[in-house]
Amino acid sequence: MKVLVATEKPFAATAVEGIKKEIESAGNQVILLEKYTDNSQLLEAINDVDAMIVRSDKVTPEVLDAAKALKIVVRAGAGYDSIDTAYAKEKNIIVENTPGQNSNAVAELVFGLLVYAVRNFYNGKAGTELKDKKLGILAFGNVGRNVARIAKGFGMDIYAYDAYCPAEAIEAAGVHAVKSQDELFRTCDIISLHIPATPETKDSIDYRTVNQLPKGGILINTARKEVINEPELIKLLSERADLKYITDIKPDADTDFQQLEGRYFTTPKKMGAQTAEANTNAGIAAAKQINAFFKDGCTKYQVNK
Numbered sequence: 279m280k281v282l283v284a285t286e287k288p289f290a291a292t293a294v295e296g297i298k299k300e301i302e303s304a305g306n307q308v309i310l311l312e313k314y315t316d317n318s319q320l321l322e323a324i325n326d327v328d329a330m331i332v333r334s335d336k337v338t339p340e341v342l343d344a345a346k347a348l349k350i351v352v353r354a355g356a357g358y359d360s361i362d363t364a365y366a367k368e369k370n371i372i373v374e375n376t377p378g379q380n381s382n383a384v385a386e387l388v389f390g391l392l393v394y395a396v397r398n399f400y401n402g403k404a405g406t407e408l409k410d411k412k413l414g415i416l417a418f419g420n421v422g423r424n425v426a427r428i429a430k431g432f433g434m435d436i437y438a439y440d441a442y443c444p445a446e447a448i449e450a451a452g453v454h455a456v457k458s459q460d461e462l463f464r465t466c467d468i469i470s471l472h473i474p475a476t477p478e479t480k481d482s483i484d485y486r487t488v489n490q491l492p493k494g495g496i497l498i499n500t501a502r503k504e505v506i507n508e509p510e511l512i513k514l515l516s517e518r519a520d521l522k523y524i525t526d527i528k529p530d531a532d533t534d535f536q537q538l539e540g541r542y543f544t545t546p547k548k549m550g551a552q553t554a555e556a557n558t559n560a561g562i563a564a565a566k567q568i569n570a571f572f573k574d575g576c577t578k579y580q581v582n583k
């Protein structure tokens with residue numbers, strides 16, 4: 279079987295080695311398409327492959343139509359909003375993800391960005407500390423849980439809300455469960471977003487929601503840019519000079535956000551899962567899932583049932 283690894287943002291070299299070893303150990307063949315700059319390269323490479331491993335690469339109907347033998351796509355990562363899962367289903371193509379494999383990397387970056395933000399982007403002026411601050415985790419999945427674990431080391435007071443996770447499970451992790459997203463925003467000094475991009479969450483982080491943050495509040499986004507209502511957030515931040523927005527996903531309105539000097543920061547390219555460990559964990563998990571699918575028909579991590 280031919281397995282295409284198509285990554286516009288490439289894996290670390292060690293991860294690629296691991297993926298190759300895993301796929302080849304099952305008698306399958308790896309085709310590498312890294313750092314591609316044009317969709318036409320993907321359309322050409324996908325033509326005769328049986329399986330594909332991707333990251334946030336856009337898997338559109340056009341891409342799926344160009345694939346004549348494709349049976350399975352594995353997103354080496356958690357979020358699969360970049361894949362047209364419904365269209366893949368129509369075409370009987372299995373879509374899977376590798377939940378949890380890169381979540382520690384994303385959670386660590388939350389704190390890398392937070393320390394930078396509370397120390398005024400290292401401009402020399404006295405900043406503040408994370409200890410004893412109220413941290414609100416929006417969505418208590420794999421990343422949210424890792425954020426809570428690390429926040430304990432910083433001595434933070436941790437809260438979480440997750441529409442799909444029972445309060446008991448949140449409390450069992452030593453985190454205060456609140457009853458609503460609004461309560462989380464009203465309660466916490468810092469909100470860390472970990473919700474997926476879905477039709478329900480799109481634009482959900484809007485003026486009204488963020489305006490509930492107490493004075494000096496910080497919103498940190500290592501999830502998806504689509505969940506932010508950008509025009510409304512810019513309006514709010516221009517009215518409230520006490521708030522900061524820190525993100526790992528460059529907003530469409532980056533130039534407008536840049537006007538908010540000292541209160542906005544974005545990484546140039548989404549960096550959350552960009553560690554050798556996360557790439558290796560997610561990449562090898564994806565390779566194993568593909569081998570298991572071809573060997574036993576295993577579809578444990580299918581997301582388009």
Ligand code: 3PG
Pocket residue numbers: 287333334335354355356357358380501548549550551552
């Ligand atoms: C994910 O959904 O797994 C993360 O957002 C990481 O995405 P990436 O593989 O594009 O860095």
